[in-house]
Amino acid sequence: MQGIIVFLLVFFVVVTVHELGHFIVAKKSGILCQEFAIGFGPKIFHKKIGETNFTVRLLPIGGYVKMPDNVFDFNNEVSPYDIKKGMQVFLKLDSEDKVEKIILDKSNDVDLFPIEVNEYDLTDNLFIEGFVNSGQDLEKFSVRKDACVVFSGMEEQIAPIERMFSSHSWQKKFLTLFAGPLMNFILAAIIFVGISISNGVPINKAIIGKVVENTPAYSAGFQADDVIKEINGVPINTWLEIGENIVKYEGKEITTLVDRKGTEKIIKVTPKTEIVKDKNGNETKKYSIGIEVKYDHNILNSIKDGLSKTLYYGTLIFTGIVRLFVSVFSGGFNLDQLGGPVAIYEMTTEAAKNGFITTLRWVGLLSVNLGLMNLIPIPVLDGGRIIFVLYEAAFGKPISKKAQYYATAIFSVLLIILMLAVTWNDISRLFN
Structure with a gap:
């Protein structure tokens, strides 16, 4: 259960940050963002804030910011809401008799105005025309630029042509698209910088930062801030060289020359040998004496x-x-x-x-x-x-x-x- 919770949290953070990049730049550019979704498939949560529906969907395999684009209506037959001629919809009118909402779901609300659709345009000319009074009269209504279409229990704002993604300059479109990946890189940088500030930066010098209790190094008498100068007569300059020389002698006793506050000491120690198995069952010997690297907290x-x-x-x-x-x-x-x-x-x-x-x-x-x-x-x-x-x-x-x-x-x-x-x-x- 813990693994599932952590997975969902990790997924939510990484995807949300990515989509937030698209969302922020799109809004600044004047592009309409109809939905900000985490996940795909059936929605399990939604809340409309301003122009945008914020949704969480069932399948944790990504996310998206829905920015209307007229690329997919090249044959003039595609409707984003599947509104068709002869279909009955319900209109909510404002005080000026302009359409405020178009409801596609069946409704018994007496304040709504039922019409049978004849023609409509929700992008360029912003109107909906249909038969009223049981089909006896044909009436045309102006649609507000911020009107919403209501379907599947969710309100979605219509997209006038000037608010569509494809209607904006290539510079705005480029920045909107690149902002998602950029936010991921920024998040990663913040995380890695934060870890480095918290833990410090390992110093690649042969200085002991900590001696672990109940280990060969602890028993041999090593102390924090000891500088290892030699191992078995071999000069040591970096932390990596300590590990390389310990491994080289395959668990046998080694003799170290240590500088402790200006005084040189000789300390002998026998590394601990452990057998480590990988997922395939392959065995590897690991040698350690129980010392940890020193960290710089600048x-x-x-x-x-x-x-x-x-x-x-x-x-x-x-x-x-x-x-x-x-x-x-x-x-x-x-x-x-x-x-x-x-x-x-x-x-x-x-x-x-x-x-x-x-x-x-x-x-x-x-x-x-x-x-x-x-x-x-x-x-x-x-x-x-x-x-x-x-x-x-x-x-x-x-x-x-x-x-x-x-x-x-x-x-x-x-x-x-x-x-x-x-x-x-x-x-x-x-x-x-």
């Missing part, structure tokens, strides 16, 4: 270290994504290279077992990963839509609506198939 160094880690992990993940695409074309691709919601749940549970800091670090890694994955240049992701916008910037006009529609539809289907395959592979691997 805040500027901590900030630098946190930003450096963000860049390091970002580079690592980006390289992995590139190798993944190369493997697709070289024939070396395997589904085990990918992880879906099940794999993320499994790894989140493992991170939670190792404490808050480890879980926080995992959130940072997931955030970087989500930001970079969304920048992959395929139409259904932010990266693909950014390519469309850059085309518009380069050639002074957008790619045709039909091309955008079919490219997005095809890659949506392919992505769903891939996600199902990856999820099935994760489940099979988990049970095996």
Whole structure:
């Protein structure tokens, strides 16, 4: 149960931050945001605040900000609300007899005005025309720019053409799309900087930060702030060299030369040997004496270290994504290279077992990963839509609506198939 709760919290944070980036920049740009959704599928919670419905949906596999776009009405047959000629709807009129709400669900509210739809336009001319008085009269009503359509128990504000995503400049569209991944990178940087400030930055000098009780080093007489100068006559300059030389002697007694506040001491110690098994049952010997690295708590160094880690992990993940695409074309691709919601749940549970800091670090890694994955240049992701916008910037006009529609539809289907395959592979691997 704890694993499920942590997984949902991690998912909620990473996805919410991503979508918040899109949402903030879209609102600043004048783009209408009809819905801010966490998850996909049936909604389990919704609340309308201002123009936007904030919803939580059943399937924790992503999220979205619904920004109306006329790309998908290139054949003039697509209605975002499935309003059709001959359909009965109910109108709520304001004091000036302008349409304030269009209710698609059946209603017994006496204040509502029933009409049988003949024609309507909720984007350019903002009107709805229909038969009233049992079909005897044809009447046309003006629709307010902030009117709402009510369906499935939810109110959604209509999208006049000037509020649509596609009606804005390429610069605003680019910033809106890039803001999601950018917020993920910012979240990761904040997390890694925060961890570095909290823990300090490891000093790669051969200085002991702490001696763990009931260990060989504790029994041998090592103390915090001892500087290890030599191991078995080999000069030691860095913390990494301590570990390398301990491992080299495979658990045998070693002789160290230690500088303690200007006085040199010789201390002998026999490392503890442990047998460690990996998930496949392979055994590895681990040698330790029970000392921990010293940390620097300078805040500027901590900030630098946190930003450096963000860049390091970002580079690592980006390289992995590139190798993944190369493997697709070289024939070396395997589904085990990918992880879906099940794999993320499994790894989140493992991170939670190792404490808050480890879980926080995992959130940072997931955030970087989500930001970079969304920048992959395929139409259904932010990266693909950014390519469309850059085309518009380069050639002074957008790619045709039909091309955008079919490219997005095809890659949506392919992505769903891939996600199902990856999820099935994760489940099979988990049970095996």
